[in-house]
Amino acid sequence: MIHPTKRFVRMPGTMMVAVILLNLSTPTLSAEVSPGATYADLADMSDSARLVLRAQVRKMAPVEPARARGVRAGWTRYYIEARTEALIRGDAPLGQSLRYLVDMPPDERGKAPKLKKRSVLLFATSAKGPAGDLQLVAPDAQVLWDADAEARTRAILAALVAPDAPRKVTGVREAIYVPGNLAGEGETQFFLDTADHSAASITVRHQAGAPTTWGVSFSEVAAPADSAPARDTLTWYRLACFLPNSLPRGVNLSEDASSRGQAEADYRMVLGELGPCQRNRAAS
Missing domain, CATH: 2.40.50.120 (OB fold (Dihydrolipoamide Acetyltransferase, E2P))
Incomplete structure (x- = not known):
């Protein structure tokens, strides 16, 4: 008090x-x-x-x-x-x-x-x-x-x-959904912009009969689809507090309307799992 x-x-x-x-x-x-x-x-x-x-x-x-x-x-x-x-x-x-x-x-x-x-x-x-x-x-x-x-x-x-510290995320550069060979399979990748122009990406994977999984990578290696960050970690902060609320116009490069819709849905799913970036003071 x-x-x-x-x-x-x-x-x-x-x-x-x-x-x-x-x-x-x-x-x-x-x-x-x-x-x-x-x-x-x-x-x-x-x-x-x-x-x-x-x-x-x-x-x-x-x-x-x-x-x-x-x-x-x-x-x-x-x-x-x-x-x-x-x-x-x-x-x-x-x-x-x-x-x-x-x-x-x-x-x-x-x-x-x-x-x-x-x-x-x-x-x-x-x-x-x-x-x-x-x-x-x-x-x-x-x-x-x-x-x-x-x-x-x-x-x-x-x-x-830390040597592997996630860099500052400044936006989404590209998004693309590629359907798999079987119904219900596919993968979306979101390539992120970072402040130092280093590599960063989010991968969302769909498998028939299994829950959708996703993960993030701050390197040239694609993210394992089971590496979603825990809340209140630096990786979570870089994403939850700085990703835009929706995909920017023109970044969704998926081939057709159905694939573009899936990429949009996957992006909303990622934001939902990250949850809100709560601040008791305004962002700098």
Whole structure:
């Protein structure tokens, strides 16, 4: 439970200077203090972060509205001083003292959230200066810490740097259904676009008298049709959160209307088995 604060002390001039020096882009994301971050929330932030750390909030003060450009209606930008507790991801030492800006909504009572002495996970692109001025990956890239959130974040970070990590999916390039020799048999392949132009594909297989199966491959080798990813894994995230809701116009290269219809049906089936990409904050 987040308790409301009774009041805030006006920031001294030195703090105000720090706020001016930090450069936050206009926020397009919603800050999330409660409910907790979903797998997709953590993956969104982890994928963009060069620094991930746990810190304890020591001081917190609202930024004057005139100096907080782009804050969404009803929200407040806060200047926070914190103490580093653990560096989870990063290739450079980080000092004990940290400063950053974060956008947050009011609590359930309409008051400012009280975070002093609470631990948070922070996702940042950089830390500059001797005082540790953090640049968060998004105006709301802060999550209340608990052991589960840290464990999930560590697992995501490990998956992101694994040699066989699935690449970012950006769309569907081609779809084709080829019927088999027997009635009820056939195979659909979806060739995916990726951010680094590496290979990725989904294979859906139909066998007479057997359930339809599917799988995904992030290599030149065709996917085994029994390798559908488990929910809340990085492979699931790459598909469920970034595949388009329907096949784009012109990508279905199946030979006839019946085959094109089967490819469309198979794509809907894959999306249905992946399930929704739930976020408690908007996608970056």
